[in-house]
Amino acid sequence: MTARTVRAVIKGKVQGVWYRGWTVETARRLGLLGWVRNRGDGSVEALFHGAGDTVAEMIEACHRGPPAARVLRIDVTDVPVPGDLTGFEQRPSA
Numbered sequence: 001m002t003a004r005t006v007r008a009v010i011k012g013k014v015q016g017v018w019y020r021g022w023t024v025e026t027a028r029r030l031g032l033l034g035w036v037r038n039r040g041d042g043s044v045e046a047l048f049h050g051a052g053d054t055v056a057e058m059i060e061a062c063h064r065g066p067p068a069a070r071v072l073r074i075d076v077t078d079v080p081v082p083g084d085l086t087g088f089e090q091r092p093s094a
Contacts, residue, residue: 001051001052001053002051002052003049003050003051003052003081004048004049004050004051004052004055004056004078005034005047005048005049005055005078005079005080005081005082006047006048006055006059006076006077006078006079007045007046007047007076007077007079008045008046008047008048008059008062008074008075008076008077009039009043009044009045009074009075010043010044010045010046010062010065010071010073010074011042011043011071011072011073011074011075012069012070012071012072012073013068013069013070013071014042014043014044014065014069014070014071015038015042015043015044017065017066017068017069018066018068018069019044019065019066019069020036020037020038020044020090021066021090022065022066022069023036023044023046023062023065023090024036024088024089024090026058026061027046027048027058027088028087028088030050030054030057030058031050031054032048032049032050032054032055032058032088033048033049033050033085033086033087033088034046034047034048034049034085034088035047035088035089035090035091036088036089036090036091037090037091037092037093037094038093038094039093039094040093040094045094046062047079047082049081049082049085059074059076062074
């Protein structure tokens with residue numbers, strides 16, 4: 001299996017709808033490493049690291065999100081693997 005690391009910026013109605021908590025639960029269930037945080041522009045940013053097919057599964061899940069979310073778009077960029085990943089966490093807003 002080939003590992004993949006991506007930065008995803010999720011846009012739409014994604015703050016104030018439990019999107020970050022849902023992302024943490026879903027990523028941990030899938031066994032991914034990384035983090036999620038709110039951004040000042042109203043989007044949610046996440047970094048996902050794991051098996052390529054599992055990362056793809058997470059991105060697909062992010063299009064749906066929790067029930068109250070309304071995702072309009074997700075911008076995904078492949079990035080280098082950061083050296084500080086030990087689990088999946090919620091980080092402070094950026």
